[in-house]
Amino acid sequence: MADETKNDGERPRPETTEAWIGLMRARERVLARIEADFKASGLPPLGWYDVLWELVQAEGGRLRPFEIEARTLLAQYNLSRLIDRLVKEGLVRRETFDADGRGQWVVITEAGRAMRARMWLTYGPSIEAHVGARLTEAEARQLAGLLAKLR
Amino acid sequence: MADETKNDGERPRPETTEAWIGLMRARERVLARIEADFKASGLPPLGWYDVLWELVQAEGGRLRPFEIEARTLLAQYNLSRLIDRLVKEGLVRRETFDADGRGQWVVITEAGRAMRARMWLTYGPSIEAHVGARLTEAEARQLAGLLAKLR
DNA sequence: AACAAGTAGATGCATTTGCATGTATGTAGG
DNA sequence: CCTACATACATGCAAATGCATCTACTTGTT
Numbered sequence: 001m002a003d004e005t006k007n008d009g010e011r012p013r014p015e016t017t018e019a020w021i022g023l024m025r026a027r028e029r030v031l032a033r034i035e036a037d038f039k040a041s042g043l044p045p046l047g048w049y050d051v052l053w054e055l056v057q058a059e060g061g062r063l064r065p066f067e068i069e070a071r072t073l074l075a076q077y078n079l080s081r082l083i084d085r086l087v088k089e090g091l092v093r094r095e096t097f098d099a100d101g102r103g104q105w106v107v108i109t110e111a112g113r114a115m116r117a118r119m120w121l122t123y124g125p126s127i128e129a130h131v132g133a134r135l136t137e138a139e140a141r142q143l144a145g146l147l148a149k150l151r
Numbered sequence: 152m153a154d155e156t157k158n159d160g161e162r163p164r165p166e167t168t169e170a171w172i173g174l175m176r177a178r179e180r181v182l183a184r185i186e187a188d189f190k191a192s193g194l195p196p197l198g199w200y201d202v203l204w205e206l207v208q209a210e211g212g213r214l215r216p217f218e219i220e221a222r223t224l225l226a227q228y229n230l231s232r233l234i235d236r237l238v239k240e241g242l243v244r245r246e247t248f249d250a251d252g253r254g255q256w257v258v259i260t261e262a263g264r265a266m267r268a269r270m271w272l273t274y275g276p277s278i279e280a281h282v283g284a285r286l287t288e289a290e291a292r293q294l295a296g297l298l299a300k301l302r
Numbered sequence: 303a304a305c306a307a308g309t310a311g312a313t314g315c316a317t318t319t320g321c322a323t324g325t326a327t328g329t330a331g332g
Numbered sequence: 333c334c335t336a337c338a339t340a341c342a343t344g345c346a347a348a349t350g351c352a353t354c355t356a357c358t359t360g361t362t
Contacts, residue, residue: 045348075349075350077349077350077351077352078348078349078350081348081349082348085348100357100358101356101357101358102356102357102358103357
């Protein structure tokens, strides 16, 4: 059943444009605030969190780079070098992946787990302060639902 | 009157976190698609559009850098160099601002106006395709409204 | 086996960003 | 007027990003 209020045409409707602009601006603003909190706490870049988190979630605390890539939407070449930085900081280590000579494991270290936990101490409250405090529970749920449609 | 469903506490509620993650991911995905369209059309970076648009909107087709900064959320040093690039491409020009020796005008050129229009030919349909087509009119309006709360 | 094509990941190079700081001008207080 | 501080914008340098390409390994075909 076609939804008559959708639009497959070429020119965007005003609501659509506003939603898009709003999306860009909102993420920009909130991100700036969260990053400010991170810097104030002397933490590494926010982007590190996502990788560490995916690794913590993963069974055995390890993932293949291409799996991290899919989960985080990072570009392959960016991830490759981000892993370099994480390795240099001792937060993850690379291990050989025997079943495929092209592959490797990225394994989170204890220091990595500790760092993720430490980052969450800032990140969590920051999310709450800059997002949660501005939305009711229902609104947050609704927002998440609408955003999910854009993937 | 306090809204009991809001949360000033430290730990983010799950809905809040989902909304934030969703915000990051959605903008990432949609942006990637739009930028792909831009590249396919041989257009300059998307970020240029915002500056050109603000200038078109502005009276006399000109603004002070700090005004552009406020409207676009660009960092001062980034804007300074973005203007350099636009000047080099002949899309804007700098003019002296007599009332304040520290200031300057950034004026859009005819080529700049033409480029903005040309970019919109891709940008508009791209927004519609990647945002509009996924939301009903009511949803888009709702989304815009919720995002507005995050500023 | 031999080879074409695909996939995982790394890397050289140019561009862009972030950060700190610099320069010039303006403004307010004594 | 002089000094102190604020504002507007630029810039040197290091780090991150995008892009194209490279290497190494794997898989499917003949």
